[in-house]
Amino acid sequence: MFRHSTPTPTHQLAGIMCQPGLHLLACHDTTAVDAYLHQYAGDVQSLRPDELVGLVTRESALIDYLSIRANLFLQADRQRAPLLPPYFTDHLDRLDQRGGAVSVTTRLYTEFYRHILDGRRLILMADILQQLTTPTARQLLTDFTASCMQTKTSLVLLTSDANLLRDHADLVHLPPTHLWTH
Amino acid sequence: MRFIERLFMGIGYHWRPYLLTGLTAVLFTVGGLFCQTNLMIENLAKNSFTHHLSEFNTVTNTAHRAILQITNAHTHQQDRYTAWFWLVLTLFAAFTMLIAWRLERPRSQELRAYLQAGISARNVASQNALAAALSFLTGFTLTTLVSLLHPSIFSRLIAQFNRHTFTHALTSSSNTSIPQLKRALSHLFDGHITDFNVHSLIYGRGSAEQLLNTLGGYSLILAFGTTIVIIVHFASCYRQARRLKRSLTH
Numbered sequence: 112m113f114r115h116s117t118p119t120p121t122h123q124l125a126g127i128m129c130q131p132g133l134h135l136l137a138c139h140d141t142t143a144v145d146a147y148l149h150q151y152a153g154d155v156q157s158l159r160p161d162e163l164v165g166l167v168t169r170e171s172a173l174i175d176y177l178s179i180r181a182n183l184f185l186q187a188d189r190q191r192a193p194l195l196p197p198y199f200t201d202h203l204d205r206l207d208q209r210g211g212a213v214s215v216t217t218r219l220y221t222e223f224y225r226h227i228l229d230g231r232r233l234i235l236m237a238d239i240l241q242q243l244t245t246p247t248a249r250q251l252l253t254d255f256t257a258s259c260m261q262t263k264t265s266l267v268l269l270t271s272d273a274n275l276l277r278d279h280a281d282l283v284h285l286p287p288t289h290l291w292t293h
Numbered sequence: 294m295r296f297i298e299r300l301f302m303g304i305g306y307h308w309r310p311y312l313l314t315g316l317t318a319v320l321f322t323v324g325g326l327f328c329q330t331n332l333m334i335e336n337l338a339k340n341s342f343t344h345h346l347s348e349f350n351t352v353t354n355t356a357h358r359a360i361l362q363i364t365n366a367h368t369h370q371q372d373r374y375t376a377w378f379w380l381v382l383t384l385f386a387a388f389t390m391l392i393a394w395r396l397e398r399p400r401s402q403e404l405r406a407y408l409q410a411g412i413s414a415r416n417v418a419s420q421n422a423l424a425a426a427l428s429f430l431t432g433f434t435l436t437t438l439v440s441l442l443h444p445s446i447f448s449r450l451i452a453q454f455n456r457h458t459f460t461h462a463l464t465s466s467s468n469t470s471i472p473q474l475k476r477a478l479s480h481l482f483d484g485h486i487t488d489f490n491v492h493s494l495i496y497g498r499g500s501a502e503q504l505l506n507t508l509g510g511y512s513l514i515l516a517f518g519t520t521i522v523i524i525v526h527f528a529s530c531y532r533q534a535r536r537l538k539r540s541l542t543h
Contacts, residue, residue: 152541166541172409176306185410229411
């Protein structure tokens with residue numbers, strides 16, 4: 112079911128970055144997800160420039176007093192706006208909402224597309240999808256995967272959700288064995 | 294997102310600490326102007342005293358004691374106003390540090406968000422430091438404008454205070470009264486024609502005149518205040534950002 116694990120997070124992520132799209136990293140619980148997320152982010156950022164790696168953690172990373180539009184284009188060029196999904200382009204009013212008053216779905220879309228617009232090559236995401244309904248989570252993953260393929264970005268979703276891992280068995284990786292103490 | 298837009302929206306969101314910075318700036322400016330104006334009056338009075346004395350060739354023993362007493366009183370007053378100014382400056386710096394420290398908690402989530410979005414710690418710290426500097430400048434400008442509306446009123450009040458404290462310093466140190474001092478110094482005027490009398494020799498000006506018609510020390514207060522606010526807020530935010538950045542990856 113699972114692909115073979117590689118020696119270090121950096122090696123593993125280097126392999127993943129060669130294959131744009133969605134990847135799942137299997138973790139046994141939410142504590143392990145947080146620990147691995149920081150372990151992987153720290154490991155990869157020590158070797159690669161920060162600009163390449165984006166993080167989507169369990170805590171919101173939106174600036175409360177800025178609109179979603181401003182949050183999306185904090186660093187990015189406005190000319191990259193065509194990369195935004197129908198979630199935003201079909202509901203332009205969402206772009207004018209304040210960052211501190213949005214749903215989890217909007218928060219995830221904003222944080223993910225902020226990294227896409229900013230040109231990140233690798234995005235590490237904690238399993239926040241459990242807070243969403245199944246259809247919403249599925250739509251979100253479809254949008255994210257399509258954008259990843261279009262921009263040649265790799266999205267690594269660290270998750271302990273057995274259903275999600277089963278549904279995407281071909282995309283699942285395991286953390287290197289020496290990290291299993293978490 | 295442009296830096297300036299972020300700056301003003303951040304000020305609007307954290308309006309309480311920035312309002313407090315503005316109010317602290319008002320108090321600092323009032324205190325600073327008071328000390329600096331007094332110091333300038335004292336410097337002018339001392340210079341005037343030294344200049345007037347140079348017109349006399351011979352000095353008697355009695356007059357010499359009185360001259361020494363006046364010179365000591367001027368030096369004492371200069372030291373006092375300088376110490377007061379440093380005290381005001383220290384209090385302002387302490388309040389600024391307190392505000393910056395109190396701002397750390399409500400700013401934490403926003404700071405983490407900026408860092409995750411790829412904004413550098415230096416950039417966010419600059420934004421916060423500039424926001425605080427703008428608040429300081431607002432408080433300083435308002436106080437300056439009010440003081441410039443009726444400069445003579447404020448300078449007269451300070452001149453009266455200055456003369457009162459100088460007289461007190463002059464008489465309290467040796468229990469000599471002003472009439473006694475005037476008598477001791479009046480011998481200097483024997484056989485001399487001068488454009489000043491014994492009163493203006495002691496005080497540097499006549500009883501209805503002022504040495505300074507405006508307040509002084511604006512540029513010094515602006516320079517010290519802006520520097521303190523920028524350094525404190527930048528250092529506080531930068532340190533917090535570096536700490537948060539480490540916690541994101543370790």
